[in-house]
Amino acid sequence: MYDVAIVGAGPVGLFLACELGLQGVSVVVIEREAEPGSTYRVEPLGMRGLMAASLAAFYRRGLLGDLLGLDEVPDVDQPSEPQGVGHFAGMMIDPARLKVESLPYRLPSPAPEAMMTSLDHVEGVLAERAVKYGVEIRRGAAVTGLTQYDDHVVVQAGDDEYAAQWVVGTDGGRSAVRRLAGFEFVGTEPMFTGYVMQAELADPGKLKSGFNLTPNGLYLTMRMDGHIGMMDFDGGAYDRSQVPALEHLQEVLRRISGTDVTLAKVGHTSTYTDRAMQATAYRQGRVLLAGDAAHIHSPLGGQGLNTGIGDALNLGWKLAATIQGNAADGLLDTYTTERHPIGEWVTDWTRAQVTTMQPGPHGQALQAVMRDLLETADGTAYIYGKISGMLNRYDLGNECLLVGRTAPEFRLEDGTRLADLMDGGRGVLLDFTGALDGIQLGEHFRYAAGPARNDLGFEAVLVRPDGIVGWAGDADRNAFEQAAKRCFA
Missing domain, CATH: 3.30.70.2450 (Alpha-Beta Plaits)
Incomplete structure (x- = not known):
């Protein structure tokens, strides 16, 4: 029996497989298509945009070089110049009005702000890494049955059955897993x-x-x-x-x-x-959903792939910790409580764009307002910050506005980057003053001490395994220990 069966070998399913395989979890990925690289996954019809938060995740898992086709990712100490960074309702963002360094909690990173690539290329990069982690990929049979038991789930695909402790549906907007497991899927009907x-x-x-x-x-x-x-x-x-x-x-x-x-x-x-729907919960017993299986919407703004990558990144370490008996009570339930609001935001974000684009005087009036906003630096920064994923923030019960965000790419004076500390899938305690030396955080966190080239005014920062800041502030030993315990028992 596998620890996890993932249904769907798109980018979301394969990214999740990599996250789980990195933690030593046994995984099988079940894909209905017999071969990768269909017409709708290669250029030009398969072209998609990866935004800053997703590219940071690839960088921190050592996958960015493969994604960019480079043997080594160039080091940088200056913010990259954004180009082609997106649009709102077909109205393009002018990169000349966007100053990335002025956005909150941003630091220079080798990961680009955005890039265009094909689904096939992303899937190829992820599949190769997943196989290295021992993940099995089974192709050529659609899932037709799913039965939950107290301690496992059985998936029927063609003539084969797969038993796993957990099943994750990443099988797209018409998800068989969602239907077979009885998830409620609600939302709005299309306008176009x-x-x-x-x-x-x-x-x-x-x-x-x-x-x-x-x-x-x-x-x-x-x-x-x-x-x-x-x-x-x-x-x-x-x-x-x-x-x-x-x-x-x-x-x-x-x-x-x-x-x-x-x-x-x-x-x-x-x-x-532009049908916009979302599962009311992302978990039913031992079955979970991620990506388009959990939420669908129009492709406006290129949010589908990026939101799905965020789902996989959030779920991976929590599911692995649960399987291995290391999770704090209720940790897996935070997958829904943290990601469902993001899914709700992205469906509303695309609805807002559709409403703005609608023919007639109402749509044209909204377009005029948006064009005015996009003529300003603040308006451009807001729209970009949202579509980049870098303004998304989980409510972790902390007033510090850095907590709950994707961590900036901190760099210590000795040249060590946050990404250098995260490619093994563990969290990181960055101690910029050394005051927390000897703190007991367990095997799930790495400790790194030393001054940073820019510490953004914090003495220490705790980064979760998914790259989200779990705590930041003064070097308070008790506060950091409590933040770590909220992740792992």
């Missing part, structure tokens, strides 16, 4: 149908490149690879079980763009909506 296609235009000069918000919706073109996206405010009426005909796609594109552009050829096409 979205289309993504590879196409050749007879007259490409009639369309503008990039994101284009119009009185009738939004279209996106990437001229280098023939990638075209559209959002048609039809109330989600299109029958998505049907492959859109060229004539339909051309009619929609002409109406949204306000041009008489002609589609000469259409290749692969997919559709989606």
Whole structure:
């Protein structure tokens, strides 16, 4: 019997597998697709954006070099210059107005602020690492049954059964695990149908490149690879079980763009909506959900992949500690209490963008307000801070505004970075004054003492295994011991 069975070998499932494998947990990943690298996971249709909080996680697990295709990640002591850092409702953020160093609790890091990559590439990097940790990946059979017992769960996939102490569904928006386990899934119905296609235009000069918000919706073109996206405010009426005909796609594109552009050829096409739903809880007995299985929404702002990575990062160490008998009472329940508000935020964030984009005077009035805000440094910083994930904060019952956030990339005077201390999956106590020497924190935390190049005004900082600050302030031995005990028994 496995410790954990993960259903779904997308980035979220594989990242979680890596987190669990790093802790010595036995894991099997069950994937319905027989082979990786489908058309919708490679360039251009499989392109996705990874934002700052996700890239920090890859860096701190020693995965950033593989993600960037580099043997060694360049060291930096200055904030990176952000480029192409996102949009709100199709209105692009101007990097020239964004000063990363002015954002709260940010320090220079080798991890970039954002990058575009393909799902296939991310999955390849994670799968290779997961296998090194002893994770088994089984492909080619869809999950059709799930039975919970007092101390384990049995998953039926094709002709095979998998018994595990715990099951995690990371199997997407139409999650079989969510349905079979009886999770409640609630939210709002769609306002638009979205289309993504590879196409050749007879007259490409009639369309503008990039994101284009119009009185009738939004279209996106990437001229280098023939990638075209559209959002048609039809109330989600299109029958998505049907492959859109060229004539339909051309009619929609002409109406949204306000041009008489002609589609000469259409290749692969997919559709989606802005249906926004979330599981009311992320755990039912011994079954948990993460990623799109737990929450779905439109792709506006590129939050889906990043929110899912955050789910996996939060769940991994808590589930491992629970399996190994090291968790404080109720630690696993904090997965829902910490991540559910983030899922609620991201569904609302995408709803706000859809409302702003809607055709008609109400949408245009909101667009005017947002354009004004994005003309200001503060407005730009706020929007970027939210989509980067770096402004997300768990309520850990501490008034210090650093507590509950992704930890800044602290660097000691001897050159040691926080990431150097975290690649083994343990938490870290950074003691900038040395006053906590000899403190007993157990095997789950590393202790590092010495002055920092920038300590942000703190004497010591406790960083959880997921890179979240669990405590920060003066070097108070009792306070730090209590913060550590809230994580591990």
